[in-house]
Amino acid sequence: MPYNKLAVAALVCAVLVPPFGILMGHIAWAQTARTGERGHRLALAALVIGYVELLVLCGVPIVLLGF
Template sequence: MTSVPPDQPTEPQQPPQPPEPPQPQDPPQPQYSAPQYVETQPQYAAQAPAPVGYSQPAAQYPQAYPPQYGYAAAAPRTNVLAIIALVLSLISVSIGGVITGHIALSQIKKTGEQGRGLALAGLIIGYIGSAGWVLFWVFLIVAPLIFAATMATTMGSLDYSGT
Protein backbone atom coordinates (compact mmCIF):
# COMPACT_ATOMS: atom_id res chain seq x y z
CA MET A 1 0.00 0.00 0.00
CA THR A 2 0.99 3.43 -0.66
CA SER A 3 0.73 5.98 1.91
CA VAL A 4 -0.31 9.53 1.27
CA PRO A 5 1.71 12.18 2.94
CA PRO A 6 -0.39 14.26 5.32
CA ASP A 7 0.34 17.59 3.62
CA GLN A 8 -1.20 16.48 0.29
CA PRO A 9 -4.93 16.19 -0.25
CA THR A 10 -6.44 12.82 -0.79
CA GLU A 11 -8.40 13.84 -3.83
CA PRO A 12 -6.75 14.03 -7.20
CA GLN A 13 -5.52 17.44 -8.17
CA GLN A 14 -7.17 19.20 -11.07
CA PRO A 15 -5.01 21.08 -13.49
CA PRO A 16 -5.07 24.86 -13.04
CA GLN A 17 -7.81 26.56 -15.05
CA PRO A 18 -6.65 29.13 -17.60
CA PRO A 19 -8.07 32.61 -17.02
CA GLU A 20 -11.29 33.25 -18.88
CA PRO A 21 -10.95 35.44 -21.95
CA PRO A 22 -12.54 38.86 -21.55
CA GLN A 23 -16.18 38.95 -22.58
CA PRO A 24 -16.95 41.23 -25.54
CA GLN A 25 -18.44 44.42 -24.26
CA ASP A 26 -21.29 46.27 -25.92
CA PRO A 27 -19.97 48.97 -28.22
CA PRO A 28 -20.37 52.44 -26.73
CA GLN A 29 -23.64 54.06 -27.70
CA PRO A 30 -23.35 57.30 -29.67
CA GLN A 31 -24.16 60.38 -27.68
CA TYR A 32 -26.94 61.38 -30.07
CA SER A 33 -28.91 58.62 -31.68
CA ALA A 34 -32.04 58.49 -33.75
CA PRO A 35 -35.17 58.24 -31.62
CA GLN A 36 -36.71 54.83 -31.41
CA TYR A 37 -40.41 54.86 -32.16
CA VAL A 38 -42.82 52.17 -31.25
CA GLU A 39 -45.58 51.73 -33.75
CA THR A 40 -48.89 51.72 -31.96
CA GLN A 41 -52.32 51.16 -33.32
CA PRO A 42 -54.84 53.90 -32.55
CA GLN A 43 -57.54 52.93 -30.14
CA TYR A 44 -60.97 53.46 -31.64
CA ALA A 45 -64.37 52.90 -30.17
CA ALA A 46 -66.23 49.80 -31.30
CA GLN A 47 -67.08 50.10 -34.96
CA ALA A 48 -70.26 48.95 -36.59
CA PRO A 49 -69.77 45.94 -38.86
CA ALA A 50 -69.12 46.75 -42.49
CA PRO A 51 -72.02 46.26 -44.88
CA VAL A 52 -72.03 43.12 -46.95
CA GLY A 53 -69.71 43.45 -49.92
CA TYR A 54 -67.39 45.90 -48.18
CA SER A 55 -64.34 44.97 -46.22
CA GLN A 56 -62.06 46.69 -43.77
CA PRO A 57 -58.73 48.02 -45.07
CA ALA A 58 -56.15 45.26 -45.29
CA ALA A 59 -53.26 47.08 -43.62
CA GLN A 60 -52.76 50.13 -41.52
CA TYR A 61 -50.19 52.60 -42.80
CA PRO A 62 -47.51 53.61 -40.30
CA GLN A 63 -47.82 57.06 -38.86
CA ALA A 64 -45.87 59.67 -40.79
CA TYR A 65 -44.90 61.54 -37.64
CA PRO A 66 -44.53 60.33 -34.09
CA PRO A 67 -47.31 61.33 -31.74
CA GLN A 68 -46.80 64.75 -30.23
CA TYR A 69 -47.22 65.33 -26.53
CA GLY A 70 -48.16 68.54 -24.78
CA TYR A 71 -49.25 71.76 -26.41
CA ALA A 72 -47.51 73.93 -28.94
CA ALA A 73 -46.28 77.30 -27.76
CA ALA A 74 -48.87 79.98 -28.34
CA ALA A 75 -47.98 82.41 -31.11
CA PRO A 76 -47.87 86.07 -30.12
CA ARG A 77 -51.20 87.79 -30.71
CA THR A 78 -51.62 90.37 -33.44
CA ASN A 79 -53.66 93.44 -32.61
CA VAL A 80 -57.00 93.17 -34.39
CA LEU A 81 -57.37 96.93 -34.86
CA ALA A 82 -54.02 97.00 -36.70
CA ILE A 83 -55.41 94.50 -39.20
CA ILE A 84 -58.64 96.48 -39.50
CA ALA A 85 -56.66 99.71 -40.06
CA LEU A 86 -54.77 98.18 -42.95
CA VAL A 87 -57.89 96.67 -44.52
CA LEU A 88 -59.87 99.92 -44.24
CA SER A 89 -57.03 101.89 -45.78
CA LEU A 90 -56.75 99.43 -48.66
CA ILE A 91 -60.47 99.54 -49.48
CA SER A 92 -60.45 103.36 -49.65
CA VAL A 93 -62.04 104.09 -46.29
CA SER A 94 -59.03 106.21 -45.46
CA ILE A 95 -60.34 108.08 -42.43
CA GLY A 96 -61.38 104.79 -40.81
CA GLY A 97 -57.89 103.40 -41.44
CA VAL A 98 -56.28 106.47 -39.88
CA ILE A 99 -58.48 106.39 -36.77
CA THR A 100 -58.16 102.64 -36.14
CA GLY A 101 -54.42 102.83 -36.89
CA HIS A 102 -53.85 105.38 -34.13
CA ILE A 103 -55.96 103.39 -31.67
CA ALA A 104 -54.07 100.20 -32.59
CA LEU A 105 -50.67 101.85 -32.02
CA SER A 106 -51.82 103.01 -28.60
CA GLN A 107 -53.04 99.52 -27.67
CA ILE A 108 -49.87 97.87 -28.98
CA LYS A 109 -47.75 100.19 -26.84
CA LYS A 110 -49.76 99.26 -23.72
CA THR A 111 -50.22 95.52 -24.26
CA GLY A 112 -47.08 94.58 -26.20
CA GLU A 113 -49.06 92.79 -28.91
CA GLN A 114 -47.76 92.24 -32.42
CA GLY A 115 -48.97 94.27 -35.40
CA ARG A 116 -47.12 97.57 -35.14
CA GLY A 117 -46.08 97.33 -38.80
CA LEU A 118 -49.66 96.65 -39.86
CA ALA A 119 -50.91 99.68 -37.92
CA LEU A 120 -48.21 101.91 -39.42
CA ALA A 121 -48.99 100.66 -42.91
CA GLY A 122 -52.67 101.36 -42.30
CA LEU A 123 -51.84 104.86 -41.09
CA ILE A 124 -49.54 105.69 -44.01
CA ILE A 125 -51.92 104.34 -46.65
CA GLY A 126 -54.83 106.05 -44.87
CA TYR A 127 -53.11 109.44 -44.83
CA ILE A 128 -52.13 109.11 -48.49
CA GLY A 129 -55.69 108.10 -49.36
CA SER A 130 -57.10 111.02 -47.36
CA ALA A 131 -54.79 113.44 -49.17
CA GLY A 132 -55.94 111.93 -52.46
CA TRP A 133 -59.59 112.43 -51.55
CA VAL A 134 -58.96 116.04 -50.54
CA LEU A 135 -57.19 116.72 -53.85
CA PHE A 136 -60.00 115.01 -55.75
CA TRP A 137 -62.71 117.14 -54.15
CA VAL A 138 -60.67 120.31 -54.49
CA PHE A 139 -60.14 119.62 -58.16
CA LEU A 140 -63.77 118.64 -58.66
CA ILE A 141 -65.21 121.74 -56.96
CA VAL A 142 -62.59 124.46 -57.21
CA ALA A 143 -61.40 123.82 -60.77
CA PRO A 144 -64.86 124.39 -62.34
CA LEU A 145 -65.28 127.58 -60.26
CA ILE A 146 -61.93 128.88 -61.45
CA PHE A 147 -62.81 127.92 -65.01
CA ALA A 148 -66.20 129.68 -64.76
CA ALA A 149 -64.64 132.81 -63.29
CA THR A 150 -61.99 132.87 -66.00
CA MET A 151 -64.60 132.45 -68.70
CA ALA A 152 -66.77 135.19 -67.22
CA THR A 153 -63.94 137.70 -67.20
CA THR A 154 -62.86 136.73 -70.68
CA MET A 155 -66.38 136.89 -72.05
CA GLY A 156 -67.03 140.22 -70.36
CA SER A 157 -64.02 141.83 -71.97
CA LEU A 158 -65.09 140.92 -75.47
CA ASP A 159 -66.77 143.70 -77.38
CA TYR A 160 -69.69 142.52 -79.47
CA SER A 161 -70.88 146.01 -80.46
CA GLY A 162 -69.69 145.63 -84.02
CA THR A 163 -68.56 149.23 -84.23
Protein backbone atom coordinates in the same frame (compact mmCIF):
# COMPACT_ATOMS: atom_id res chain seq x y z
CA MET B 1 -48.18 85.88 -30.08
CA PRO B 2 -50.96 86.84 -32.51
CA TYR B 3 -51.29 90.17 -34.24
CA ASN B 4 -53.50 92.87 -32.80
CA LYS B 5 -56.86 92.37 -34.52
CA LEU B 6 -57.56 96.08 -34.63
CA ALA B 7 -54.27 96.70 -36.47
CA VAL B 8 -55.24 94.18 -39.14
CA ALA B 9 -58.72 95.68 -39.45
CA ALA B 10 -57.20 99.17 -39.63
CA LEU B 11 -55.01 98.14 -42.54
CA VAL B 12 -57.99 96.77 -44.45
CA CYS B 13 -60.12 99.83 -43.68
CA ALA B 14 -57.29 102.20 -44.64
CA VAL B 15 -57.49 100.86 -48.19
CA LEU B 16 -61.29 100.79 -48.39
CA VAL B 17 -62.41 103.72 -46.18
CA PRO B 18 -59.43 105.93 -45.25
CA PRO B 19 -60.99 107.95 -42.38
CA PHE B 20 -61.97 104.79 -40.51
CA GLY B 21 -58.58 103.24 -41.22
CA ILE B 22 -56.84 106.30 -39.81
CA LEU B 23 -58.95 106.29 -36.66
CA MET B 24 -58.52 102.57 -36.12
CA GLY B 25 -54.80 102.84 -36.90
CA HIS B 26 -54.28 105.41 -34.16
CA ILE B 27 -56.15 103.26 -31.66
CA ALA B 28 -54.25 100.13 -32.70
CA TRP B 29 -50.92 102.02 -32.54
CA ALA B 30 -51.65 103.00 -28.93
CA GLN B 31 -52.83 99.50 -28.00
CA THR B 32 -49.77 97.78 -29.42
CA ALA B 33 -47.44 100.26 -27.71
CA ARG B 34 -49.22 99.80 -24.38
CA THR B 35 -49.64 96.01 -24.41
CA GLY B 36 -46.62 94.94 -26.46
CA GLU B 37 -48.75 92.96 -28.93
CA ARG B 38 -47.56 92.37 -32.44
CA GLY B 39 -49.02 94.64 -35.09
CA HIS B 40 -47.25 97.93 -34.38
CA ARG B 41 -45.99 98.08 -37.97
CA LEU B 42 -49.40 97.11 -39.33
CA ALA B 43 -50.93 100.03 -37.46
CA LEU B 44 -48.23 102.33 -38.83
CA ALA B 45 -48.86 101.05 -42.36
CA ALA B 46 -52.59 101.68 -41.91
CA LEU B 47 -51.87 105.25 -40.85
CA VAL B 48 -49.54 105.94 -43.75
CA ILE B 49 -51.84 104.36 -46.34
CA GLY B 50 -54.91 106.05 -44.87
CA TYR B 51 -53.38 109.52 -44.81
CA VAL B 52 -51.87 109.21 -48.29
CA GLU B 53 -55.10 107.91 -49.77
CA LEU B 54 -57.10 110.64 -48.05
CA LEU B 55 -54.71 113.25 -49.39
CA VAL B 56 -55.00 111.86 -52.90
CA LEU B 57 -58.78 111.52 -52.80
CA CYS B 58 -59.37 115.00 -51.36
CA GLY B 59 -56.29 117.01 -52.25
CA VAL B 60 -55.89 116.26 -55.93
CA PRO B 61 -59.43 117.34 -56.95
CA ILE B 62 -59.03 120.54 -54.94
CA VAL B 63 -55.76 121.37 -56.71
CA LEU B 64 -57.08 120.46 -60.15
CA LEU B 65 -60.28 122.46 -59.74
CA GLY B 66 -58.40 125.45 -58.33
CA PHE B 67 -60.32 125.89 -55.10
